[in-house]
Amino acid sequence: MIVKTIEKMSANFKILRLKLFILALCFVDLSAFAQLSPRDLLKQKAEKDLQTIMASSPSLSGMMAIDLVSGESLSYNEDVVFTQASAIKIPILMEVYKQAFEKKFNLSDIKPLLPSNTVAGSGILNIMVDPVNLSIRNLCVLMIGLSDNSATNTLIELVGMGNVTNTMKSLGFSNTRLQRKMIDQSASLRNEENLSTPAEAARILKLLYHGKFINKTVSDEILSILKNNPIENSKIAPGLSDNVKLAFKTGGMGGVSTEWAIVYLSKRPYVITIMENYKIASTPSGMISTISKRVFDYFSMMKATKYGVLIDH
Numbered sequence: 001m002i003v004k005t006i007e008k009m010s011a012n013f014k015i016l017r018l019k020l021f022i023l024a025l026c027f028v029d030l031s032a033f034a035q036l037s038p039r040d041l042l043k044q045k046a047e048k049d050l051q052t053i054m055a056s057s058p059s060l061s062g063m064m065a066i067d068l069v070s071g072e073s074l075s076y077n078e079d080v081v082f083t084q085a086s087a088i089k090i091p092i093l094m095e096v097y098k099q100a101f102e103k104k105f106n107l108s109d110i111k112p113l114l115p116s117n118t119v120a121g122s123g124i125l126n127i128m129v130d131p132v133n134l135s136i137r138n139l140c141v142l143m144i145g146l147s148d149n150s151a152t153n154t155l156i157e158l159v160g161m162g163n164v165t166n167t168m169k170s171l172g173f174s175n176t177r178l179q180r181k182m183i184d185q186s187a188s189l190r191n192e193e194n195l196s197t198p199a200e201a202a203r204i205l206k207l208l209y210h211g212k213f214i215n216k217t218v219s220d221e222i223l224s225i226l227k228n229n230p231i232e233n234s235k236i237a238p239g240l241s242d243n244v245k246l247a248f249k250t251g252g253m254g255g256v257s258t259e260w261a262i263v264y265l266s267k268r269p270y271v272i273t274i275m276e277n278y279k280i281a282s283t284p285s286g287m288i289s290t291i292s293k294r295v296f297d298y299f300s301m302m303k304a305t306k307y308g309v310l311i312d313h
Contacts, residue, residue, distance in 0.1 A: 038307075038308060039302070042298065042301060042302075043072075043074075043298070046074060046294065046295075046297075046298040047074060047076075049294050050063065050074060050076055050291060050294055050295070051076055053287065053290055053291055053294065054076050054077070054287070054291070056284070057276070057283055057284055057287055058278075058280060058282055058283055059255075059276045059277065059278045059279045059280065059283045059287075060077070060080070060082075060276070060277045060278045061076070061077065061274070061275065061276045061277075061287065062075075062076055062077030062078055062080045062082060062197070062198045062274075062275050063075065063076050063077070063078070063198050063272065063273060063274045063275070063291055063295075064076075064078040064198040064199050064201070064202040064271075064272070064273050065202070065270055065271065065272040065273075065295045065299070066202050066203075066206055066270060066271050067268060067270050067299060067302065068206065068209055068210075068262075068269045068270055068271065069267070069268055069269065070302075072302075073202075074295060074298065075198065075199065076198075077198065078197065078198040078199040078202075079197050079198075079199055080197060080198070080275075081175050081195050081196070081197055082195065082196065082197065082198070082256075082258065082275035082276075082277050083193045083194065083195060083253075083255075083256045083258075083277055084193075084194045084195060084196050084201075084251050084256075084258055084275075085194070085251030085252050085253040085256045085257075085258055086122065086147045086149075086152075086182075086249065086250065086251040086252065086253075086258075087196070087201070087249050087250065087251035087258040087259065087260050088176075088178055088194035088195075088196065088251070089143050089144060089147065089152055089249055089251075090201075090204065090205075090226070090249050090260055091164050091167070091168055091176055091178060091196075091204070092143065092152060092155055092156060092159070092164055092178065093140055093143065093144060093155075093222055093225065093226075094167065094204075094208075094213060094222060095159045095163055095164045095167050096136065096140055096155055096158070096159055097214065097218050097221065097222055098167060098213075098214060098218075099158075099159050099163070100136070101214050101215075101218055105136060105158070106136070107135065107136045107137040107140075108135050108136070108137065109135065109136050110133050110134065110135055111133070111134060111135075111136060111139065111154055111158065112131065112132065112133050113125055113128070113131070113132035113133070113134070113150060113151075113154060114154070114157075117150055117153035117154045117157060117181075118150045118153075119149045119150055119153060119181075119182055119183040120149070120183055121149040121182060121183045122146065122147040122148065122149055123142065123146050123147060123148025123149050123150055123151060124142070124146055124148060125142065125148050125150035125151055126149070126150050134151075136155070136158065139151040139154055139155055140155065140225055141225060141228070143155060144225050144226060144228075144229050144249060145225075145228060145229050145230065147233075147249075147250070149182035149183055150182075152181075152182050153181045153182055156178070156181055156182075157181075161178050161179070161180075161181075164178040165177045165178050165179070168200075168204075171204075171207070171213075172203075173196070173200040173203065173204060175195060175196060175197050175200055176195065176196040176197075176200050176201070176204070177194065177195045177196075178194050179192040179193060179194055179195070180192045180193070180194060196275075197275075198273045198274070198275055201260045201273035201275075202260075202271045202272070202273045204260070205247075205260055205261070205262050205271040205273070206271050207219070208222055208223055208262075209223070209262055209269070209271065223247050223262070226247035226248060226249060226262070227245065227246070227247040229246075229247075229248055229249065231246060233248075233250055234246055234248050234250060234259065234261065235250055235257070235259050235274075235288040235289055235292075236248060236259050236261045236263070236272060236274065236288060236289065236292040237289075237292075238286075238289040238292070238293075239288075239289045239290065239291070239292030239293030239294075239295075239296055240263060240265075240292065240293075240296050241296075244263060244264060244265055244266075244296075245264040246261050246262065246263060246264070247261065247262040247264075248260060248261035248262070249261075255277060255278055255279045255280070256276065256277055256279065257275075257276040257279060257288060258273075258274065258275045258276070259272075259273070259274055259288060260273045261273070263296065263299075265296070265299055265300065265303075266303075267303050268299045268300070268302055268303050270295070270299050272292065272295055274288045274291050274292070276288070
């Protein structure tokens with residue numbers, strides 16, 4: 001009698017285990033068993049290649065690219081905060097145009113170059129012999145096109161350092177912060193660096209591209225200055241075809257290399273931001289252009305039909 005009872009309990013237990021197994025199957029994500037599409041496979045390959053490129057460097061690196069047509073993105077360490085060097089001049093440029101729109105000054109107003117704002121590094125104003133007086137608009141052009149640090153410091157003093165950070169925060173970019181003027185080593189030693197993340201920088205450029213910063217007119221005028229930045233200044237450009245246009249700003253200082261760019265790829269424009277910190281002598285010098293080429297190749301392939309046919313017209 002006892003043996004039969006045990007056998008019955010064992011049978012019931014097996015049935016219960018079977019039922020639990022069947023129930024568990026009901027909660028399995030069936031999409032995991034679905035076959036990946038060719039485009040999914042291409043994206044997986046691109047992401048793996050980008051990770052390999054960045055992991056091969058001893059420096060800390062991050063990137064983000066966003067397709068401005070589909071919204072699709074590629075990223076790596078996109079939320080890590082990086083020192084920006086001169087790439088922070090894009091948010092400064094945006095603040096200048098914001099305050100001009102608010103009628104706090106006119107872009108044609110003339111501003112003198114003060115000794116307190118004149119610093120070494122990139123640019124040309126620091127070697128001028130005679131007094132320099134330039135319009136605010138021309139200071140903006142010099143800040144971007146020649147990455148002029150003296151022009152930048154003049155504009156920071158004009159708009160207020162805190163206002164740049166506050167505007168970025170109001171737009172949802174809380175990690176994009178202006179904390180010092182250009183070439184201020186004492187501030188750097190206090191860890192007061194100008195910061196952003198690949199994700200926030202990409203979203204800032206996306207905002208400008210879609211004409212959603214202030215309005216389309218203001219966004220387009222900012223982009224026109226970024227488009228006139230000489231292409232030879234770009235570290236992303238060597239990874240692109242010769243006929244592709246860019247709107248961009250680079251940054252570089254000891255241990256730091258950055259670039260924010262809009263790539264005007266036909267039918268598939270995209271933004272790309274690439275950042276490196278903790279660079280040392282053994283860090284590969286061409287990593288940004290290598291990443292750029294891999295991203296460019298991927299978005300170029302995305303111009304194809306569903307079945308991979310590229311049609312030029």
